Amino acid sequence: MSFCVRVNASKQYDVIIRRGLLNECGRELTKLGARGKICLVTDDTVDALYSARAAASFASSGFETVKFVIPHGERSKSAEMLIALLRFLAENDFTGSDTVAALGGGVTGDLSGLAASLYRRGVRLVQMPTTLLAAVDSSVGGKTAIDIPEGKNLVGSFYQPSLVLCDVDAFSTLPETVFSEGCAEMIKYGVIYDAELFSLLSDKAYVPSEEAVARCVSIKRDVVEKDERDLGLRRILNFGHTVGHAIELLSDYTVSHGNAVAAGMAVVTKASVKSGFCPEECYTSLIKLLELYGLPTGTKHSAEELKTGILRDKKRFGDTISFIVPEKIGSCREMKLPTDKIEEFVAKGL
Numbered sequence: 385m386s387f388c389v390r391v392n393a394s395k396q397y398d399v400i401i402r403r404g405l406l407n408e409c410g411r412e413l414t415k416l417g418a419r420g421k422i423c424l425v426t427d428d429t430v431d432a433l434y435s436a437r438a439a440a441s442f443a444s445s446g447f448e449t450v451k452f453v454i455p456h457g458e459r460s461k462s463a464e465m466l467i468a469l470l471r472f473l474a475e476n477d478f479t480g481s482d483t484v485a486a487l488g489g490g491v492t493g494d495l496s497g498l499a500a501s502l503y504r505r506g507v508r509l510v511q512m513p514t515t516l517l518a519a520v521d522s523s524v525g526g527k528t529a530i531d532i533p534e535g536k537n538l539v540g541s542f543y544q545p546s547l548v549l550c551d552v553d554a555f556s557t558l559p560e561t562v563f564s565e566g567c568a569e570m571i572k573y574g575v576i577y578d579a580e581l582f583s584l585l586s587d588k589a590y591v592p593s594e595e596a597v598a599r600c601v602s603i604k605r606d607v608v609e610k611d612e613r614d615l616g617l618r619r620i621l622n623f624g625h626t627v628g629h630a631i632e633l634l635s636d637y638t639v640s641h642g643n644a645v646a647a648g649m650a651v652v653t654k655a656s657v658k659s660g661f662c663p664e665e666c667y668t669s670l671i672k673l674l675e676l677y678g679l680p681t682g683t684k685h686s687a688e689e690l691k692t693g694i695l696r697d698k699k700r701f702g703d704t705i706s707f708i709v710p711e712k713i714g715s716c717r718e719m720k721l722p723t724d725k726i727e728e729f730v731a732k733g734l
C-alpha cells in the first residue's frame with residue numbers, strides 16, 4: 385500500500401509512505417525537479433544497512449552523492465557535529481541547487497535539517513526516516529535542532545523538508561527497544577488527539593503498517609498546518625515532553641527520547657488525575673498500553689530533580705512552564721504552570 389500525505393505549511397511537500405521506497409528515492413527526488421549533488425547524512429548503524437541502497441537509487445537518477453556519516457546516538461546532535469557537516473558541504477562545493485538527504489532516525493534528521501536550514505541560508509532537504517519515531521514524528525513538521533550542554537534542542541530552526549520518503553521496510557531491522565520508542569510517540573497521538581488510534585494500538589501488529597504511520601503523520605500534519613511555529617495548538621505534541629526532556633537531560637542522554645517521553649506521559653497523566661483534570665481510567669489505560677510495548681511508566685528522579693531539568697527546557701516562557709494535560713483519551717489541553725508550582729504538580733505524578 386502506498387500513502388501520500390500532503391503538508392501545506394510554509395512549504396508544501398509530500399510525505400510518501402511505501403515499502404521499498406529506498407530503491408526509488410532518486411526517482412522521487414527528480415519529480416521535484418531536483419538535480420545536482422546530494423549529501424547523504426546518516427549514522428554509522430544506518431549507513432551499514434541502507435546507505436548503499438539509497439546511493440544506488442540516487443546514482444541511477446543521475447545524482448552525484450557524497451556521504452557524511454555520524455556516530456549513532458543523541459551525542460551527535462552537537463554544535464561540533466553541526467559545524468563539521470556545514471564545512472563538509474562547503475568543502476564539497478554544495479550550492480543552492482543541491483540537496484541534503486537525512487537517512488536515519490530523529491538524530492540524523494534534526495541535525496541534517498538544521499544544517500540544511502543554515503547552509504547558504506537554506507538548501508533543499510529530504511527526510512528519509514528509518515526509525516518508527518522519525519517516521520511518525522520528527523521527519524515531519526520542520527523542527528530541527530541540536531543539543532548544547534545547557535539543554536536539549538536549545539539551538540534549532542523551523543525548516544520544512546521538500547519531501548519525506550518513508551520506507552517502512554526499514555523498521556524490520558530496528559532493535560525492539562528502538563521500535564518501542566516510536567510506539568511511545570504513537571501512543572502520544574492517541575492520547576492527545578485520536579481515541580480510535582489509541583484503541584488500534586492495542587493490536588501490536590497494526591503499529592508498523594503504512595496505514596498506521598500515515599494516520600500519525602496526518603495528525604501531525606493537521607496540527608502543524610494550523611500552528612507551524614509552535615505558538616499554540618502545536619504545543620499539544622509536547623505531551624510527556626516537558627518531563628521527558630528533563631529525564632533525558634538528568635540521565636545525560638542515557639535514557640532515550642522515546643523512553644523519556646513514555647515516562648513523562650505517565651508522570652503527567654498521574655499528576656493530572658490527582659489534580660482532577662482527567663479520570664483515573666485515562667491513567668490506567670495509558671499504563672496498560674505503555675506496558676504492552678515495554679515502555680517505562682515512571683522515573684527514578686525526584687520531583688526536585690525533575691524541576692531542575694524542567695526549568696532548563698525551552699518550553700519555559702518567563703516564569704511559567706507549559707504542560708500538556710490529558711482531559712480524556714483523545715483530548716488534551718495546555719496548562720501554564722508558574723515555575724514555583726512545578727515541583728508540587730510533578731510530585732503528584734511520581
Ligand SMILES: NC(=O)c1ccc[n+]([C@@H]2O[C@H](COP(=O)([O-])OP(=O)(O)OC[C@H]3O[C@@H](n4cnc5c(N)ncnc54)[C@H](O)[C@@H]3O)[C@@H](O)[C@H]2O)c1
Binds near residue numbers: 517537
Ligand atoms: N524534530 C522533531 O520534531 C522531533 C520530534 C521527536 C523527536 N525528535 C528527536 O529525535 C531524536 C530521537 O529519534 P530516534 O529515536 O529516531 O533516535 P536515533 O536517530 O538516535 O535512532 C535510534 C537508534 O536506531 C538506530 N537505527 C535507525 N534506523 C535504524 C534501522 N532501520 N535499523 C536499525 N537501527 C536503526 C540508530 O542508529 C540509533 O542507534 C531525539 O533527538 C529527539 O529529540 C525530534
